[in-house]
Amino acid sequence: MEVKTLHSMTTELNGRSVNPALAAHLPQYAVEVAGLLAAARAVADKFPTELAPASVFVLKPERMIRK
Amino acid sequence: MSLLQKPVEQLAPLIKTKQVSPLELVRECLDRIKETEPLVNAYISVLDESALVAAREAEQEILQGRYRGLLHGIPYSAKDLYFTKGVRTTGGSAILAEHLPTENAATIDRLAAAGAILVGKNNLHEFAYGTTNENDHYGPCHNPWDLQRVTGGSSGGSAASVAAGSSTFSLGTDTGGSIRIPASFCGVVGLKPTYGRVSKRGVIPLSWSMDHAGPLTQTVWDAAAVLATLAGYDPGDPGSADVPGEDYTAGLNAAALDVKGLVVGICPQYYNGLLQPAVAQAFAQVLAWFEANGAVIRELTHPTRDAFSVGSIITMSEAYTYHEKNLEQCGEKYGPSIRYRLEKGQYLPASAYINALRLRQQDRQIWAEIYRGIDVFLSPTVIMPAFPIGEQTVQFGPDAVDPRTNPVLMVLTSLGDFNGLPVISLPCGFTDDGLPIGFQIQGKPFAEAQVLQTAYAYEQAHPAIRERKCGLWK
Numbered sequence: 001m002e003v004k005t006l007h008s009m010t011t012e013l014n015g016r017s018v019n020p021a022l023a024a025h026l027p028q029y030a031v032e033v034a035g036l037l038a039a040a041r042a043v044a045d046k047f048p049t050e051l052a053p054a055s056v057f058v059l060k061p062e063r064m065i066r067k
Numbered sequence: 068m069s070l071l072q073k074p075v076e077q078l079a080p081l082i083k084t085k086q087v088s089p090l091e092l093v094r095e096c097l098d099r100i101k102e103t104e105p106l107v108n109a110y111i112s113v114l115d116e117s118a119l120v121a122a123r124e125a126e127q128e129i130l131q132g133r134y135r136g137l138l139h140g141i142p143y144s145a146k147d148l149y150f151t152k153g154v155r156t157t158g159g160s161a162i163l164a165e166h167l168p169t170e171n172a173a174t175i176d177r178l179a180a181a182g183a184i185l186v187g188k189n190n191l192h193e194f195a196y197g198t199t200n201e202n203d204h205y206g207p208c209h210n211p212w213d214l215q216r217v218t219g220g221s222s223g224g225s226a227a228s229v230a231a232g233s234s235t236f237s238l239g240t241d242t243g244g245s246i247r248i249p250a251s252f253c254g255v256v257g258l259k260p261t262y263g264r265v266s267k268r269g270v271i272p273l274s275w276s277m278d279h280a281g282p283l284t285q286t287v288w289d290a291a292a293v294l295a296t297l298a299g300y301d302p303g304d305p306g307s308a309d310v311p312g313e314d315y316t317a318g319l320n321a322a323a324l325d326v327k328g329l330v331v332g333i334c335p336q337y338y339n340g341l342l343q344p345a346v347a348q349a350f351a352q353v354l355a356w357f358e359a360n361g362a363v364i365r366e367l368t369h370p371t372r373d374a375f376s377v378g379s380i381i382t383m384s385e386a387y388t389y390h391e392k393n394l395e396q397c398g399e400k401y402g403p404s405i406r407y408r409l410e411k412g413q414y415l416p417a418s419a420y421i422n423a424l425r426l427r428q429q430d431r432q433i434w435a436e437i438y439r440g441i442d443v444f445l446s447p448t449v450i451m452p453a454f455p456i457g458e459q460t461v462q463f464g465p466d467a468v469d470p471r472t473n474p475v476l477m478v479l480t481s482l483g484d485f486n487g488l489p490v491i492s493l494p495c496g497f498t499d500d501g502l503p504i505g506f507q508i509q510g511k512p513f514a515e516a517q518v519l520q521t522a523y524a525y526e527q528a529h530p531a532i533r534e535r536k537c538g539l540w541k
Binding site for chain 1: 263275276305373376379391399403406410411413414416421423424425426427429431
């Protein structure tokens with residue numbers, strides 16, 4: 001992942017500005033985020049297609065699949 | 068012996084029978100805060116005046132025969148993430164340094180209704196986003212067992228105040244281990260209930276779907292007593308589960324001491340090669356005790372450890388979303404390591420977040436299957452004991468990592484926030500240097516009663532561990 005990609009994400013996608021502190025961290029973010037996203041993709045590749053996301057909030061115990 | 072060395076279990080009957088006055092107890096607690104704070108720094112705000120007013124009211128009520136129950140007249144503290152009406156709630160940040168909430172958190176109201184007396188707001192890792200409790204704005208919290216060492220976090224002030232005797236119990240929050248890590252480092256009990264069991268209304272969020280509220284206490288019995296007051300449905304919290312609470316102390320009796328036939332799951336793949344020797348030794352002794360007393364140890368293979376890494380995408384995304392506006396408008400007010408971690412969340416696409424939630428669903432299915440064959444699940448709480456404040460790196464397997472930016476301390480606790488299951492951490496031993504070591508017991512959804520009973524059985528069989536106090540009592 002390239003630093004300029006993250007820079008564009010901040011300004012164009014997120015509507016934020018790149019301050020000096022953030023700019024200084026972008027090279028490290030590029031490494032860490034790439035690794036994290038690769039891990040997420042690797043996990044997702046093994047999911048059955050029908051696997052739905054967990055609800056953000058669990059309102060009923062049954063939703064936690066108690067057996 | 069100071070009254071503050073007594074747990075709620077012993078104090079409550081003394082208050083009920085008028086042998087101890089709430090006013091006397093709260094005064095002693097405030098004195099203890101004055102005595103220990105220069106050393107420990109467990110508090111951001113101390114509420115002398117309001118605590119004394121509440122103590123006088125409690126005393127009058129009890130004298131007039133209107134005893135409310137186990138927590139009536141008991142002094143406690145709360146992590147400074149819980150809203151307190153008219154009392155500043157900083158979140159451990161500079162941004163909210165003068166923030167005066169207009170309402171109490173639901174849990175603060177519940178404890179007030181039970182007659183518990185809030186004596187102060189505890190130090191924490193800024194906005195609960197860190198595990199060392201080295202706070203850039205209010206100073207580091209010092210571990211009462213060794214003042215040069217961290218308390219763990221983010222509920223470090225809560226754990227330290229209970230260990231130091233400057234509160235009888237405290238409220239913390241747990242998103243990746245923030246109740247259990249400091250409980251382990253400070254030698255106290257920390258309970259993270261099932262997701263939705265305890266209302267989070269009025270608690271500053273870190274990650275809405277991963278945050279849990281719960282108590283830190285001196286003993287397992289006290290954790291049960293406090294949970295009984297905190298638990299219950301709150302329609303004002305979208306994450307609250309419509310499940311009634313219980314009297315969790317009722318099951319802590321002679322029958323609970325028998326673990327014969329209990330099926331205990333362990334998963335060494337989670338921690339093999341990671342544990343410091345003293346932790347490995349202490350946890351081996353825990354397993355040996357359960358086995359010697361008739362429990363069945365069943366070794367499991369969880370098919371994925373991805374909950375630790377991929378699961379963090381949920382917290383990073385949600386935390387960034389909550390803080391986005393402040394990061395843009397006053398980012399310089401955050402501590403450097405918090406700002407670094409928060410900003411990273413903006414680079415995670417929605418598909419990554421959704422896939423993390425899909426993994427969470429799969430993980431719940433796996434745990435449901437696992438719990439068909441076991442009753443409880445055990446592991447060490449943290450892979451190491453407390454390390455010195457300011458330590459640049461700690462060992463994480465073959466790597467030396469910065470504990471401020473690397474989630475090394477959460478490697479065994481974050482799983483419980485990801486799956487939402489109830490977990491308790493309790494002391495199980497000490498290093499040669501006298502630093503506490505903890506282990507954790509996880510149970511089925513909303514099975515806090517069984518988790519507490521199992522913890523109680525272990526604790527009652529190990530009085531030397533339970534009764535050992537930190538050096539600040541000498």
